[in-house]
Amino acid sequence: MTFFFELIENRIGFSRIGRVNLSKEKKLYLKTPNILIPIKNILMKQFSFIQEFENHDLFIISKEIFLQIGFLREKFKDTGFIFSYPGTLEKFEEILEGNLEIFTKDNVLAIIPFNIPTTSIDRAFAEGEVKRYLLNVALILNKHPNINFGLSIRLFNYPMLINLYFPTIKGKENIKLLNLMEIFDNFKNIRNILNTISIIKKDFDNNLVILASGKIIPKFYPILIYLGVDLIDSSYLLYLSSKDLYDTTEYLIPIHKVSYFPCSCVACKSKLKNLKAIRFSSEKKDLLCLHNLIATRNYMMKIKQYLHHEDFRAFVEKSSFDHISIISILKILDKEYFNIVKYETPILQKDKLVKCLGPSSYFRPDFREFRGRMINNFEPESWTTLIILLPCSAKKPYSQSKSHKLFLEVIRKFPKFQNFQEIILTSPLGAIPRQLENVYPVNSYDVSVTGEWDEEELQITSNMLIEILLKYNKSIPVICHLEGEYVKIAENVNSKVPHNFSFSKIESKVTSKASLASFEDLINQHLNDFVPADNLSQVNYLSKTWIRKFIKILDYQFGIGTGRYVINGELKPIKIKSKSYINLIDLKSQEILGIFRFSLGQVFLKMKGLKRLPLLLIKSNIIVFNGQKISGSTLFRPGIIEYGQDLIPNEHVVIVDIDKKSIIGAGTLLVGTNFIKNSKTGRIVEIYEKI
Incomplete structure (x- = not known):
């Protein structure tokens, strides 16, 4: 059986869009991320379940009988199955031996179980159990090299044990899926979760499919996808249904407390409303199971919509507002794991409005990457005579807004306005040189404007402005046409840089006639304060x-x-x-x-x-191709022999020949450095120009 994962596109954080193929007989591509719907006797007896889910992509089965039922195989012939046996490893091997043809040829992937012991005494005990499990796994993998498997990952609350799995995963090519068991059962163990995920992303083959299983409620699905999980086992919903819990996505509510049913699924439209108050009712539990699975399936569809077509980070942030642990995960991931996350997060998003929802947005990875790259790659123009600080605008790019058109009218009254460096102050991005107002995320972000900034916003913008100004000659005057909190930023920065700051007089607002007149007068006063060594003529x-x-x-x-x-x-x-x-x-x-x-x-x-790019200047953006000429529109991993160590998805790369003498093409990266380093296959560059 052939089983593989193909990464189609990275999204923000560790989130990604991909597809798996579970069939040797035909190309049966199943898109990820996705949920696994459990197939159980209690569900298969309901015609509504079969009707609702017959077109679903992936199912999880736990009993041998479901491998062999002809009706089931025929009804769901265009879907994939994950076989997750809940019993002993010995019994699993018996099932495997008795169904070799199914596991070899059909669209079924078996996960090697790690169910015993259910707990651990201490770390030494847990380590011994993991090692024992991995020895048995190696025997199974060696015995069946042509069958692909999923590997169960259990850490017993000791995240460092993930390293024990690494040699087996790296040494056995027929491991295609990692089943993270119980890791997400307790979201209060935030650092354990993040340590585990970061190691998997940094050191493991990125073509491995990541499955999350255990006590997972739908509320956590967005953050799991953000953390790079490809598949989520929804089986825990059956247990929650047995406890009479009704899923509203935001919350799990005891069914007897639901007065207003927010769902119009087949279960809610039938007898569930009438049965909700009956304490012991098998029919109620059956319908509740059906509702919870349908609601979860629909929520996953919503997640995928945002992942594909909207700003997914904003969606994750919104889902976190009423759950402290999710907020904490985002904060810690943004601040402490940025140097790993940056290699998975695209440097830009196309045609997407980026919504900044508050402090949870300040350090999102694409914002941090922009700030760092802007500071590192921005060089002052040598003919600058004046620096002008301006407030941001709601309309993007800024120069298209009413306020900035008025500012530019004033600035362009001066024949040598090209000698002025405009810097726009904004939250949460920081300080933006006018020349970069069209790049992402400056051209795409939206933030609530109240005129009040918190301390973190002030600090981000102040620090960025300081770094920019220190690049300039200290004798260049700085003119501030600002009001409100913007003035506070300028005054704070003024005390930390050697430049002379001057402030225009604001009457009513920055765009009033009196304010603009003051702005013009201020430019006139300081127009000739600094004479640069490099004088730029107007015809240049x-x-x-x-x-x-x-x-x-x-x-x-x-x-x-x-x-x-x-x-x-x-x-x-x-x-x-x-x-x-x-x-x-x-x-x-x-x-x-x-x-x-x-x-x-x-x-x-x-x-x-x-051809005009000097190779020495762009060495971090270079990929060395294993040949002299590129064919096709995609560069795959086997065609790459060297690459920059700081590559980020959607970044532009220059492709040189095997001799490193000639530029033979250019493209945008589909993946980052970590993927290239850890993977042997996959699409790497989308070519847009070649010889």
Whole structure:
């Protein structure tokens, strides 16, 4: 039997979209993330269950009889099955030997059970049991090299035991799935959960499917997906149903307390309402099981909708607001595990509104990556004579807002406005140079504006502004056209940098005529305070607003200095209105150097532009191809012999030939460094340009 996982796309955090194939006979691709619906006698007796779930992708079975029922195999022939035996390892081996043909050829994957002992005395005892289990696992794997298996991971509350599993997982290619048993049973053990997940993501093959099983309620499904879980076993819902608990997604409520049924599923529309008060009723429990499974299936569909088409991080944050442990997981993951999460999180999201819901959003990984990359890759223009601090706007990019159009009217009254460096202060991103207002997430975020900032917001923006200003000559004056909390930020930064700050007089609001007049007067007063060594004439190509932007965007993508190498002469940006992109045409050669896409805020270089990149400057963005010429539109793992150690999904990479002498293509990464390091197969780069 062939069983494999293919990563289709990374999402924020450890979340990902993929597909598994559980059939050797045909290409039966089953999408992940997903839930496993249990098949039990109590459910199979209900026609409504079969009707509701006959088109579901994946089921979990625990009894041998379900492997052999012809009706079941025929009814669910286009779905996948996970066989998870709840008994002893010895009995499992008997079942395996008696059903070799099914496990070899059919769309069934067996998980090697680790059910005994059910608890541990101490760490030494637990370690001994894990080692004993792994010895038995090795015997099974060696005996059946052509059958793929799932491996049960039990840690007995000792997260460091995960390392005992590593040699077996790495040494046996027929392990395709890791069943994380009981790890998520107690969400108060936050650090144990995060330690385990981080080790799996950092050190294990990223093509392994991750299954979460145990006492898992639907409330936790979004955070599990965010942590990189591909499949969730929903069997615990049967137990909850036996305890008369009704799932509303947000909460589990005793059925007798439900006065207003929020669901219109087949169970709720039939007799469940009438049976809710009956204490002992097998029919009530059957219907409750059905409702809970349907509600959970529907919730997973909602999760997948957000994962595919919306800002999934915001969805996870919303699901965490009434659960302290989930909030804590996000905070700890953001702050303490960023150096692992960053390699799984795309550097940008296309056409998605990023909602900042409060403190839980401040350190989300894509925001942290933007701040760090902006600071590292932003180089002051050598002709800068004045720095101007401005407030942000609700409309993005800022320059399209009413307020910034008024600011720009004032600024562009001065013939040498190209010598001014505008910096926009915003929460929660920080301080944004005008040239980078079109990049993600600056072009996509939305935040509630009340005029009041908390201390953490003030600190983030202040620290970022300090780092930017310290890059500039200390004699360059700083003009602040700000009000409210923005002034507090500027005053705080003023005390920590050597620059001279001046504040315009605000009357009513920053866009009032009097305020704008004060702003203009202030610029006039300090216009000639600093004379740069590098004087820029108005006819110089570097004075053009869009050229200044493209240079800084290229620096942001590939590193300091790369923008000037690509754009080393007059440029003619031609906006294609119907296509929402700009062609970057070299005015001298009339060749297209690249394409700027508004929806992504990125420049996609053509070969003419790529050839201008110096390899020494972009070494962190280079992938070495095992050949001289790329064929096809996707670069797979076997075709890569070297790669940068700091690669992030959706980042632009330059592909060089095996001799490292010539640039032969470019593309966007589908995965990050950790995936490339730990995996032997899979799609790595989506090629958009090649020789």
